[in-house]
Amino acid sequence: MSIKTLSPHYISIPLTSPLTGVICSSYEVRIYIWDGSKTAIPAEPSYTMTKINASGSSRSDRINIARIASDFIGFECIPQQGTVLVDGNNQVWIKYECYYNDSPTVPALQEVSLALKGYGYFLEGENPQLPSNKILLTGDEFKVSRDGRFVLPIMVDEPPVPIRTLTINNFVRSTGVNYTLTATANFPYTEIFVSARPVGSSSWTPVEHSGSSYIVPSGIASGLFEVRAGAFDPVTSAIIYSAVYNITAIRIYKVEPYSSGYATRIFYNLNINATTVDLQLYNNGSWQSWPYDANSPRYFSWTPTGNQKIRMMVNGNYSNEVSLTIPLAATINIP
Structure with a gap:
């Protein structure tokens, strides 16, 4: 998309957040303007505006960003020798972001456009776009001075990019x-x-x-x-x-022996929020629970010996099962 800064170019901001579906009480629009590489977005916005939705409306606001971009373009003709193709210098990149009050760190709307000093004609209305032939002058024939200089501004297509992942x-x-x-x-x-x-x-x-x-x-x-x-x-x-x-709620990744293998340290990754984690032992056809806090590793002393099977349980979610023999002779690492 392109912006002709001498004609109105509106962006539409819905007062219902696209992220949450909730009518906002306020939103903030941040506008970044720069030249050079399209990806060299400044760290700080050039312009910021905040709108209060005092009436709780669910409609959309419209903001004219053309006049803002126009302030950053100082049109200048740079003389060249001979007939040459050169990069233009009378345009800027403009990006806007919209943040809603119910998720102030997550941008709900974003867009990057090229802004240049130009205008559309009356019948084109608002948000006029570049002509299909990419020539940024009106007409097909131009009369120029034999001894003068003539600049023909054209828009070049951006190169193709690979599939984004x-x-x-x-x-x-x-x-x-x-x-x-x-x-x-x-x-x-x-x-x-x-x-x-x-x-x-x-x-x-x-x-x-x-x-x-x-x-x-x-x-x-x-x-x-x-x-x-x-x-x-x-x-x-x-x-x-x-x-x-x-997300995997909980996973046992290591069991270490201590106290001659009659006790173990059970290491686990807990990836959900909880204050209690149960160690469960399989015994006589059923699982028995030993609840404790949510800190890893879990220490456990074994009274029975021989082949055992354990797992962890948190908020109704189970970990992987681990089989071991007590006394435990060596550390068990679970990939």
Whole structure:
């Protein structure tokens, strides 16, 4: 999309958040303007505006961003020798982001456009676009001075890009409802946002983040849930989503012997929010529970010897099962 800064160019901001489906009480629009590489988005916005939805309306607002971009274009003709094809210097990139009050760290709307000093004609109305022939002058024939200089501005198509991918490698609980994301992408981005939902639900909830920590709502983090990551690709001006990543509630990854193998330390990863974790032992055809706190490792002294089977249980979710022989002669590592 392109913006002719001497004609009105409106963006539409729905007062119902696309992320949560809730009518906002306020929203903030951040506008970034820069030149050079399309992916070199500034760290700080050039312009910020906040709108209060005092009436609780569910309609959409319209904001004219053409006049804002126009202030950043100082039109200048740079002389060249001979007939040459050169990069233009009288245009800027403009990106806007919209944040709603109920998820202030997750952008709900984003877009990157090219803005240039130009205008559309009356019948084109608002948001006029570039002509199909990509020539940024009116007409097909031009009369020029033999001894003068003439600039023919044209729009060049962007090169094709590979299929964009975003992959969640891990989403690990650090403490409480705080999680750390590890992800890879084959495109440039400034930040990754995350949504979460309980297993079986179809509704995604935005996950707020502070630095590298993602804060999952407690009602979701206490049970089995799944997450999806998204990132804005400035080259294609599109949000790229990852595949759905399923959280493993709890997993035993190591059992260590101590006290001559008649006691064990059971190490586990707890990836949901809980204060109590049960160690369960399989005995006489049924599982017996030994509840304790949620700190790993779990220490356990064995009275019976011989072949045993254990698992962990948290908030109704079970870990992998591990078979061992007491006294335990060596550490068991579970891949």
